[in-house]
Amino acid sequence: xxxxxxxxxxxxxxxxxxxxxxxxxxxxxxxxxxxxxxxxxxxxxxxxxxxxxxxxxxxxxxxxxxxxxxxxxxxxxxxxxxxxxxxxxxxxxxxxxxxxxxxxxxxxxxxxxxxxxxxxxxxxxxxxxxxxxxxxxxxxxxxxxxxxxxxxxxxxxxxxxxxxxxxxxxxxxxxxxxxxxxxxxxxxxxxxxxxxxxxxxxxxxxxxxxxxxxxxxxxxxxxxxxxxxxxxxxxxxxxxxxxxxxxxxxxxxxxxxxxxxxxxxxxxxxxxxxxxxxxxxxxxxxxxxxxxxxxxxxxxxxxxxxxxxxxxxxxxxxxxxxxxxxxxxxxxxxxxxxxxxxxxxxxxxxxxxxxxxxxxxxxxxxxxxxxxxxxxxxxxxxxxxxxxxxxxxxxxxxxxxxxxxxxxxxxxxxxxxxxxxxxxxxxxxxxxxxxxxxxxxxxxxxxxxxxxxxxxxxxxxxxxxxxxxxxxxxxxxx
Ligand SMILES: [Zn+2]
Numbered sequence: 001x002x003x004x005x006x007x008x009x010x011x012x013x014x015x016x017x018x019x020x021x022x023x024x025x026x027x028x029x030x031x032x033x034x035x036x037x038x039x040x041x042x043x044x045x046x047x048x049x050x051x052x053x054x055x056x057x058x059x060x061x062x063x064x065x066x067x068x069x070x071x072x073x074x075x076x077x078x079x080x081x082x083x084x085x086x087x088x089x090x091x092x093x094x095x096x097x098x099x100x101x102x103x104x105x106x107x108x109x110x111x112x113x114x115x116x117x118x119x120x121x122x123x124x125x126x127x128x129x130x131x132x133x134x135x136x137x138x139x140x141x142x143x144x145x146x147x148x149x150x151x152x153x154x155x156x157x158x159x160x161x162x163x164x165x166x167x168x169x170x171x172x173x174x175x176x177x178x179x180x181x182x183x184x185x186x187x188x189x190x191x192x193x194x195x196x197x198x199x200x201x202x203x204x205x206x207x208x209x210x211x212x213x214x215x216x217x218x219x220x221x222x223x224x225x226x227x228x229x230x231x232x233x234x235x236x237x238x239x240x241x242x243x244x245x246x247x248x249x250x251x252x253x254x255x256x257x258x259x260x261x262x263x264x265x266x267x268x269x270x271x272x273x274x275x276x277x278x279x280x281x282x283x284x285x286x287x288x289x290x291x292x293x294x295x296x297x298x299x300x301x302x303x304x305x306x307x308x309x310x311x312x313x314x315x316x317x318x319x320x321x322x323x324x325x326x327x328x329x330x331x332x333x334x335x336x337x338x339x340x341x342x343x344x345x346x347x348x349x350x351x352x353x354x355x356x357x358x359x360x361x362x363x364x365x366x367x368x369x370x371x372x373x374x375x376x377x378x379x380x381x382x383x384x385x386x387x388x389x390x391x392x393x394x395x396x397x398x399x400x401x402x403x404x405x406x407x408x409x410x411x412x413x414x415x416x417x418x419x420x421x422x423x424x425x426x427x428x429x430x431x432x433x434x435x436x437x438x439x440x441x442x443x444x445x446x447x448x449x450x451x452x453x454x455x456x457x458x459x460x461x462x463x464x465x466x467x468x469x470x471x472x473x474x475x476x477x478x
Contacts, residue, residue: 005042005079006070011054012040013071018058029053042082077109084116089123134341136244140251141342145329148305151255155302157234158259171290172261177223180260181209181230188226191473195465200229203470210473224295227257255302262289262299268307271300274404275308281406282380282395283365293382297395301327310401313377317353319390321346330398331374335419346425348418352379353394355414359383367407369399371415378402 015025022033022040029036029050038044046054055062070076078100084090085097100109162172165179181188186202190213194201201210209229211222231237231253240246262285270288274280286296297314304310311330317323326334326342335345347353352368359366366381379396402408417423427435 003068004045005082006068006075007046007065008040008042009075009079010065010067010071011036011046013075014058014060014065015040015054020058025054025057028057074106074109077106077113080113081109081116084113084120087120089120090116131339133243133247134337134343135339136242136247137343138336138340139244140247141327142340144251144327148329149301149327150303150306151252152306154235154252154255155259155264158256159264161234162260162263167263169266171288172223174223177226177260181226184230184233186230186233189473190222193469193472195462195469197462198466198469200225201466201469202229202232203474206474208473210469221292221295223261224257224291227260228253231256254298258291258295258299258302261291261295264303264307267299268303271303271308278404278408279406280404281365282393283382284406293384294393297382297393298327300395305329308404310397310404313394313396315347315351315353315392315394315396317347317392317394319357319392321349321354323347324391330377330396332377332396333372333374333419348416349424350414350416350418351394352381352396352412353392355412356381356383356392356394357390365407366412367410368412368414369402369410371413373417375399378405378408380405380407 015022018025020028022036026033026036030053031050035044039046051065052062055065070079081098081100098104098112161180161183164183165176167176178188185207186209187207189208189210191210192213194210194212199212202208203210209226211225211229232249235249235252235256237249237252240249267285267289270285271280274284282293282297282300285300286293289296291299294316301312301314304312313328313330313332313334314326315323316325322344323335323342323346324344328334334342335347336342337345349355351370352366355368356362356366362383366383368379368381370377370379376399377396378399378401379394381392381394383390383392385391397405418425426432
């Protein structure tokens, strides 16, 4: 369509240059002037024989007509205006379409086209491309590394809230989470019709937090989801202005929920005792606080460096070896792409995060030492399953710290030289010569957390679905 627009502009340019009206040129090439007008407006495609006739009648070469450049600056602007007004973005505004007739001054046309270009640029910026999202995520990971993944001010807030409801020890009950909500002025309501794009919805006017009726298998428990929703309020979040803001807020609500479910004082006491016993195990920490293995492992990274003097790494890896979450402050060399992003990159197949999948008995954690160019690491890995995939959760430390952990006497030991391709990425020479050029495969598409989010008041959430949901649940008096 754009090519037709340029072609039409070039026909018009050479026709008027030759001093011919539409009807005059039409007569010479044997078509009606109205037909020619449609072609000049890019709405009909001329045949090549007709183009040859037009070239001859206007005294130019056929190649001049077929050139892909707009003939003049004005023509380029008209083509751009036409394109911009046909976009879904412009159509969504419900504004009239203007025609670039001669009456439209060059200046006006230039201004309108400039505004269209800026509008499109801002729309692209708002949704964040996957690349921008990955950069923002990487920056956040590196920033958290400088903080040892510890946010003491959020822990302070969580401790205050827990002391307000009189929680002193043990796993936090659902009843206690309701009490926390109540003190913040909210009622927790479980519904089966949440907008598909939302994890929770908060009705600020009526003081309600809507949550799904049941925990997502392998995902966040109900207590965690309720606390994350409340976290936005407790931490005073405003509408995220950028994708980086959105990621920062998500990190903070996850941290807040973890800090309430695994309170700092009790967690540190528990883990310090385990360290004194030389028996640190994420599975015990998990069971003591009634959370998922992933939540316990992540919480361990919050407290390990600041309170246990341990540098650590955390990995969540899919069964195909791709990283879905990672953190380190112990020098483990995470696989990264050119932008420094680790999500979606494959970890070494000799790492515990992957060798653990090959076990048949997966009821307990799997232990392994891995020699790498950055030193030897001790890892403890638990595998799990969601409806979509198998995954592994790994907590690891440098060799010197392994003495504090359960499983340190393991005989499992591997050697990894990744990112050296000879480590585990390159097939053996005989297999290469056997299969090179004789195979084909399609990649599995990762439903990736960092795909661009549809724009809206809340990134990734469908406004219309959200407001219709709120309306349908508001009491008649609202
Ligand atoms: Zn490797």
